[in-house]
Amino acid sequence: MHNTLVGAGLREEIRIGAAGKIMSGFHIARTMALGADWCNSARGFMFSLGCIQALNCHSDKCPSGVATQDPNRSRHLDIADKTARVYHFHRNTIKALAEMLGAAGLSHPSELGPEHIIRRVSENEIQSYDQIFTFLKPNELLNAKCEHTVFKHYWENARADSFQPPAQIARLRFTKLE
Structure with a gap:
């Protein structure tokens, strides 16, 4: 999405939100380095509440009681405990992101770029995302x-x-x- 918007000369006019399996500070950093302006996360928070991925959210039969309106299934949920778990998960995720930014010499997630994310591409080689992916120049799709x-x-x-x-x-x- 980011690449298309840059190539079409629209990136400065449109903000990108990203979601989907974003659970850690690294996931946030990686997603923002590829062009997201913000990240939404649900999975990690669901895990911190006690979700066991029984895949019954839609059925009102969640075995852990997290995704149900059934009072019998949710009666064992300790709200104070779950509140603390969610708070600590969020705090530690943001702390991890801040530590990664600091280690890279950055002060804000918006400063992240593909050059900051390194990936193993073979047993003996690593490359940064800016080496792996081709990024369009502004207006490249319109001008050439x-x-x-x-x-x-x-x-x-x-x-x-x-x-x-x-x-x-x-x-x-x-x-x-x-």
């Missing part, structure tokens, strides 16, 4: 023929007036149904 692999394939077929996929992509959907 983009050579970025993904955009080269999809950008020319994108339409501002429709969310319909290009014909060649739409045909792929039908092959899955056969």
Whole structure:
């Protein structure tokens, strides 16, 4: 999303919120380094409440009592204990993020960039995200023929007036149904 907005010259006008399996200070740092302006997190907080991922949230039969309106299932929830757990989880997550920022010589998460996140790419090699990923220049999608692999394939077929996929992509959907 960040890359597309930069390439289209819209990044300064649009803020990006990210969510999905963000549970730790590192997850926040990594997500913000890739362009998110803020992160939403639920999973870690659910774990701190006692969620065991029974996958019954929608059924009102949560075995831990966390995701239910059934008084019999939730009667053993100790509100004071759960409140403390959530508080400590949040405090420690933010503390971990602050420590990572400080170790990198940064003072705010907005200063994080892809150069700050390192990933092992083979048994003997590590690279920063700015080495692994190709990032577009401002307005690159508007001003020149983009050579970025993904955009080269999809950008020319994108339409501002429709969310319909290009014909060649739409045909792929039908092959899955056969």
